[in-house]
Amino acid sequence: MNAGIIGIGKYVPEKVVTNFDLEKIMDTSDEWIRTRTGIEERHFAADDQDTSDLAVAAAKEAMAKAGITPEEIGLILVATVTQDQNFPSVACMVQEKLGAVNAAAMDQAAACAGFIYSLVTAKQFVEANAYKYVLVVGVEKLSKVIDWKDRNTAVLFGDGASAAIVGQVSEGRGILSFELGADGTGGKNLYLTPQDTIAMNGREVFKFAVRQMGESAVNVLDKAGLTKEDVDFLVPHQANIRIMESARERLELPPEKMSKTIQKYGNTSAASIGISLVDELEAGRIKEDDLLVLVGFGGGLTWGAVAMRWGK
Numbered sequence: 001m002n003a004g005i006i007g008i009g010k011y012v013p014e015k016v017v018t019n020f021d022l023e024k025i026m027d028t029s030d031e032w033i034r035t036r037t038g039i040e041e042r043h044f045a046a047d048d049q050d051t052s053d054l055a056v057a058a059a060k061e062a063m064a065k066a067g068i069t070p071e072e073i074g075l076i077l078v079a080t081v082t083q084d085q086n087f088p089s090v091a092c093m094v095q096e097k098l099g100a101v102n103a104a105a106m107d108q109a110a111a112c113a114g115f116i117y118s119l120v121t122a123k124q125f126v127e128a129n130a131y132k133y134v135l136v137v138g139v140e141k142l143s144k145v146i147d148w149k150d151r152n153t154a155v156l157f158g159d160g161a162s163a164a165i166v167g168q169v170s171e172g173r174g175i176l177s178f179e180l181g182a183d184g185t186g187g188k189n190l191y192l193t194p195q196d197t198i199a200m201n202g203r204e205v206f207k208f209a210v211r212q213m214g215e216s217a218v219n220v221l222d223k224a225g226l227t228k229e230d231v232d233f234l235v236p237h238q239a240n241i242r243i244m245e246s247a248r249e250r251l252e253l254p255p256e257k258m259s260k261t262i263q264k265y266g267n268t269s270a271a272s273i274g275i276s277l278v279d280e281l282e283a284g285r286i287k288e289d290d291l292l293v294l295v296g297f298g299g300g301l302t303w304g305a306v307a308m309r310w311g312k
C-alpha cells in the first residue's frame, strides 16, 4: 500500500506586513531584506487568532479537497513550535474545533522540518493500515515570538498554515522515499529564549541549510531509485531564497521547476512547504504524476525530505 496526499489546503491571515512597513519600525530596508532573503511581505495573524485557528482553516480546506468528513480522520498530527499554549496540544484543539471525534491527536515539534516529519509519520500509520486518513497540519504563529529588537531575525518570519490529508493512493503514486535527520549539537544556533523570542545564529544555520537541503534531496532520489533528471518540481522550505537556490542548483533544475513563495509569506516555518504546494497546484505548475521533491530544515537542528509522485 502507498500513502500520499489526497487533499491539501492552506490558510494565511489577512493582515499583510510589507518590508516598507518594517522600515518604519526598525533599522532595516526593503532592499536589504529582498536581496538577502527574497522576502517582500508576510502575513500576521490578528490578536484574536491563535495557531489552532489558522490550523483549522487550512484543515477544513484539505478535508474538502479530499472529500472526507471530520469523523473519518483517525489521527491528527500538528507540526508547530508556536502552540496556543504548552498543553493541551494544538492537535487536540483542532480535533475539537473540527469535530473529529474519532481522531487521536498530538503535536510534533521539528520546527521548519515539521511538515516533512509529520507527513512521514502519517505515512507509517496509513501504510500499516492503522488509520485510513491522517490529518497533517504545518502551522505557525511566529509573529508572537518575534524579537522586535533583533533585526537579524525580525524581518524573516510570517504566520500561516497548511494541511494535508494523508491516505492510500494508487500504485506508483504518493510518498516514494523519505529521509529524516537531526543534529542536536546545532540546537544552540536556533532556539526560543526563556523570554519566548526567537534567537538565531543566521550564518551557522545558513551553512547547515545549504549543505543539508542539497544532500537530503539527492538522498531521497537515491532511495527511490530515481535520478535528478526524473524530478519535475522542487518544493523547498521557504527560509531564504539563496538557500533554496543552492538546493535547486544541486538538483540541476531550471528556476521554473522550483517553488518560490517566500516573497509573499516570508518564512512560515512548518507551514511553508504545504503552502507552497497549494499555490503551485493552483497555478498549474504541479500536475498529476509529477515527481516532487519536498525538502526542509529547521531548529533542532532537524531536516527532512520526501520524494513524492503527485496524485491519488
Ligand code: UT7
Pocket (backbone or CB within 6 Å): 027, 028, 029, 032, 033, 036, 037, 112, 151, 152, 153, 155, 190, 200, 201, 202, 203, 205, 206, 209, 239, 240, 267, 269, 297, 298, 299
Ligand atoms: O527556517 C530556518 C530559519 N532560519 C534560516 O533559514 C536563516 C538562515 N540564515 C539566513 O537566512 C541569513 O543568514 C540571514 C538572512 C539571517 C542573514 O543574512 P546574511 O547574509 O548571513 O547576513 P549577515 O548576518 O552576515 O549580516 C550582514 C550584515 C550585517 O551588518 P555588518 O555587520 O556587515 O555591518 C548585519 O548587521 O547585514 C546586517 N543586517 C541587516 N541589515 C539590514 C542583518 N539584518 C539586517 C536587516 N536589515 N534586517
